[in-house]
Amino acid sequence: MKTGVAILATALAVSVQAKDPDVLSYGSPESAGMLSKPLRDMVANLTAFTRRGDYGGFNEDNKPIEPGGTTLVARNGIVVSRFGFGKRDLYGAFNATTNVATELPPEEQEDASIDTIYDMASLTKLFTSVAALQQIDKGTISLYSTVASYVPAFAVNGKDNVTIEQLVTHTSGFPPDPSPPLYNLTVYPTYESRIEAILNAPLENAPGAAFVYSDLNFMSLMIVIETVAGKPLDQLIYDFTVPMGMLSTFFNRGNVEGPAFPFYPRMATEEFQIAVLGPGEPQRPQPVRGTVHDENAWALDGVSGHAGLFSTVDDTAKFCQMILNNGTYNGRRILSQDAVDMIFHNYNTKFPSDSHGVGFELDQYYTAGPMANPRAASHTGFTGTTLVVDRASNTLFLHFSNRVHPSRDWSSNNIVREAVGYWVAKALGRDVAFPSY
Numbered sequence: 439m440k441t442g443v444a445i446l447a448t449a450l451a452v453s454v455q456a457k458d459p460d461v462l463s464y465g466s467p468e469s470a471g472m473l474s475k476p477l478r479d480m481v482a483n484l485t486a487f488t489r490r491g492d493y494g495g496f497n498e499d500n501k502p503i504e505p506g507g508t509t510l511v512a513r514n515g516i517v518v519s520r521f522g523f524g525k526r527d528l529y530g531a532f533n534a535t536t537n538v539a540t541e542l543p544p545e546e547q548e549d550a551s552i553d554t555i556y557d558m559a560s561l562t563k564l565f566t567s568v569a570a571l572q573q574i575d576k577g578t579i580s581l582y583s584t585v586a587s588y589v590p591a592f593a594v595n596g597k598d599n600v601t602i603e604q605l606v607t608h609t610s611g612f613p614p615d616p617s618p619p620l621y622n623l624t625v626y627p628t629y630e631s632r633i634e635a636i637l638n639a640p641l642e643n644a645p646g647a648a649f650v651y652s653d654l655n656f657m658s659l660m661i662v663i664e665t666v667a668g669k670p671l672d673q674l675i676y677d678f679t680v681p682m683g684m685l686s687t688f689f690n691r692g693n694v695e696g697p698a699f700p701f702y703p704r705m706a707t708e709e710f711q712i713a714v715l716g717p718g719e720p721q722r723p724q725p726v727r728g729t730v731h732d733e734n735a736w737a738l739d740g741v742s743g744h745a746g747l748f749s750t751v752d753d754t755a756k757f758c759q760m761i762l763n764n765g766t767y768n769g770r771r772i773l774s775q776d777a778v779d780m781i782f783h784n785y786n787t788k789f790p791s792d793s794h795g796v797g798f799e800l801d802q803y804y805t806a807g808p809m810a811n812p813r814a815a816s817h818t819g820f821t822g823t824t825l826v827v828d829r830a831s832n833t834l835f836l837h838f839s840n841r842v843h844p845s846r847d848w849s850s851n852n853i854v855r856e857a858v859g860y861w862v863a864k865a866l867g868r869d870v871a872f873p874s875y
């Protein structure tokens with residue numbers, strides 16, 4: 439039985455932890471040295487992009503840019519703006535011949551809200567990267583060692599010398615996607631055969647010779663860290679997200695369909711995938727909702743290093759703040775300062791427009807708009823998600839969307855991503871131009 443002193447000590451430890459300044463809190467823009475008006479104006483402006491209109495090269499036929507989204511901005515550890523807008527579930531049917539989607543009756547439509555859970559798509563790569571950085575901190579892997587030194591079966595088809603650094607900066611030489619795709623279940627009937635396909639995948643460039651964004655890099659990274667840590671990737675990620683209080687961040691391992699999956703009601707609806715792309719797509723209820731949109735991640739049981747994670751902006755803001763805090767959150771150390779510095783270090787000086795830290799892109803206008811700079815680490819996800827962590831201004835901003843609902847072909851939401859960066863820059867008092875469209 440605990441003594442009174444032990445209970446008091448526990449209570450004190452808890453209260454000290456709760457007051458830790460490295461935890462996100464809520465406050466006015468002014469309390470974070472920002473202006474309120476641009477952040478207020480941002481809400482109506484982002485909402486306007488959910489309506490039909492001519493958005494230049496970002497859409498065709500006046501299609502909306504996205505049905506809705508959820509956005510969060512924080513500076514100096516203070517959340518200064520967070521809101522949902524538009525719809526997380528809007529269309530009930532899609533006709534591929536006419537490219538026309540039919541809206542659900544109004545009472546069946548669902549608003550995008552602050553707690554809407556989005557398919558993170560390639561933002562998953564950032565969480566896989568943090569899991570890999572933890573292994574670097576532990577000394578179980580090194581950035582400069584070859585993949586084959588941890589997974590000998592990788593040393594085929596010219597991949598003997600591919601390094602971990604090349605995986606996390608997309609310079610390994612891999613083509614963009616596995617071919618044939620892993621979701622061709624005739625070619626790859628089992629999970630094991632799909633992992634083997636990743637290990638056997640050939641290169642299209644010599645290692646280090648070119649920057650080519652490839653999901654194969656992060657599928658391979660998953661295999662490396664699962665091998666050295668002896669745990670599945672989802673468990674390795676939960677090992678740091680759960681202690682940070684990220685309880686709406688998860689993979690749907692096993693691709694559980696429909697309301698049988700506990701988070702289903704809060705999850706954004708995605709694409710009428712089979713109608714848009716044809717019968718070769720994964721056979722599952724349409725539109726895709728609740729299971730991972732990315733077909734190769736679906737084929738890997740819903741868990742891969744390149745896609746598969748779902749999250750909310752509130753949860754992911756904690757992940758970003760941990761990075762701005764140089765590795766800690768709520769008094770817990772997740773990464774060393776050296777590991778965080780590797781996120782912001784540009785390993786791709788050979789490829790000037792493709793600056794890249796470990797897992798994160800650097801200095802990208804299409805993700806961050808006018809906030810882009812060499813100390814802004816960012817990434818996007820195919821479904822419409824965006825994450826920016828800017829060391830230069832101690833700011834993080836997130837824009838999550840289900841822009842592939844009803845079809846991936848309707849629009850690019852880069853204009854909304856850039857717009858968020860514009861409004862954040864305006865709120866910092868900067869004189870910048872609205873991104874052109």
Ligand SMILES: *[C@@H]1O[C@H](CO)[C@@H](O)[C@H](O)[C@H]1NC(C)=O
Nearest residue numbers: 482483484486487491857872
């Ligand atoms: C968003 O705001 C900018 C800057 O005021 C404006 O130029 C643009 O037309 C707005 N976008 C929409 C879709 O209303």
Ligand SMILES: *[C@@H]1O[C@H](CO)[C@@H](O)[C@H](O)[C@H]1NC(C)=O
Nearest residue numbers: 531532533534535536537538
């Ligand atoms: C799609 O639209 C075409 C052209 O109007 C029509 O012939 C077809 O029946 C529609 N398909 C479905 C599934 O409603």
Ligand SMILES: *[C@@H]1O[C@H](CO)[C@@H](O)[C@H](O)[C@H]1NC(C)=O
Nearest residue numbers: 594595596597598599600645
């Ligand atoms: C790996 O590097 C070694 C040493 O530079 C070289 O001899 C070998 O040919 C390389 N292997 C491949 C598959 O490129």
Ligand SMILES: *[C@@H]1O[C@H](CO)[C@@H](O)[C@H](O)[C@H]1NC(C)=O
Nearest residue numbers: 761762763764775778779829
């Ligand atoms: C994190 O590290 C960077 C680079 O050394 C430094 O500029 C920044 O002030 C640090 N932030 C905190 C919260 O310690």
